[in-house]
Amino acid sequence: MEHATATHAPGELILRLRGVGKNFGAVTALKDIDLDVHAGEVVALVGDNGAGKSTLVKVLAGVHQPTTGTIEVQGKPVTLDTPGKALELGIATVFQDLALCENLDVVANLFLGHEICPWRMDEVQMEVRAWTLLQELAARIPSVREPIASLSGGQRQTVAIARSLLLEPQIIMLDEPTAALGVAQTAEVLNLIERVRARGHGVILISHNMEDVRAVADRIVVLRLGRNNGVYTAETSHQELVAAITGASENSVSRRAARKLEEVDQG
Numbered sequence: 001m002e003h004a005t006a007t008h009a010p011g012e013l014i015l016r017l018r019g020v021g022k023n024f025g026a027v028t029a030l031k032d033i034d035l036d037v038h039a040g041e042v043v044a045l046v047g048d049n050g051a052g053k054s055t056l057v058k059v060l061a062g063v064h065q066p067t068t069g070t071i072e073v074q075g076k077p078v079t080l081d082t083p084g085k086a087l088e089l090g091i092a093t094v095f096q097d098l099a100l101c102e103n104l105d106v107v108a109n110l111f112l113g114h115e116i117c118p119w120r121m122d123e124v125q126m127e128v129r130a131w132t133l134l135q136e137l138a139a140r141i142p143s144v145r146e147p148i149a150s151l152s153g154g155q156r157q158t159v160a161i162a163r164s165l166l167l168e169p170q171i172i173m174l175d176e177p178t179a180a181l182g183v184a185q186t187a188e189v190l191n192l193i194e195r196v197r198a199r200g201h202g203v204i205l206i207s208h209n210m211e212d213v214r215a216v217a218d219r220i221v222v223l224r225l226g227r228n229n230g231v232y233t234a235e236t237s238h239q240e241l242v243a244a245i246t247g248a249s250e251n252s253v254s255r256r257a258a259r260k261l262e263e264v265d266q267g
């Protein structure tokens, strides 16, 4: 069966948020958030603990309803009132816990638990589709019949990302995909993100790791205390980025940020 590969022409605006806010009772988790994501770009979402990154991901995944603001997918206003609706509109999420089944193999995990399932495939077709997709992503997985339990952290992340690609989403959100990984596995996942971008998907990457972010992001969107605090690029200096994240940009770099910068400089 046919699957569209490149979803859209590179550069096309696929997701547009304006003035998005989210309150939890008296807590303002997000306020006046603007965000654009184009086809074939990696947008990193960074910010300190509590900055609102996960809340924004959950709003886009249809888990939380925004209190204010508008969300447009390909120029049309949408309401993401359920996770199923977000998926239908082409917004896929790889949550941090991955939600893979340890005892099942790669193929079973790829086809497991999709809210909407346009396929009617037998075992052999699923195996072929799984193999083809993983080849296309240059994934280093020994066999699609390998149980998840015997895969490395990086390989698991790859399976989770591949699973979300089966529905050919326009946007894929990755929440801390390298947080639990070593150096080599991180490099593998960053390569994978570049392949996903090359397929024409828009990628939203949430990460605390500035090196990873600078390695793959086309734009770096900083959130601070639930608000936008600037859009940067990989060319932005580490110091300036940390300053935007910690809020030191209004003045000079804070003592905490300065200490962090020294650590980075020392290796």
Ligand SMILES: Nc1ncnc2c1ncn2[C@@H]1O[C@H](COP(=O)(O)OP(=O)(O)OP(=O)(O)O)[C@@H](O)[C@H]1O
Binding pocket: 024, 027, 028, 029, 047, 048, 049, 050, 051, 052, 053, 054, 055, 056
């Ligand atoms: N379900 C909830 N109920 C009440 N407050 C919430 C809820 N979810 C998030 N918050 C609050 O919203 C703010 C933003 O939290 P969020 O989890 O989005 O931050 P984050 O940027 O993902 O942080 P971290 O880097 O620690 O994961 C925090 O003040 C948090 O306490």
Ligand SMILES: [Mg+2]
Binding pocket: 053, 054, 055
């Ligand atoms: Mg979070």
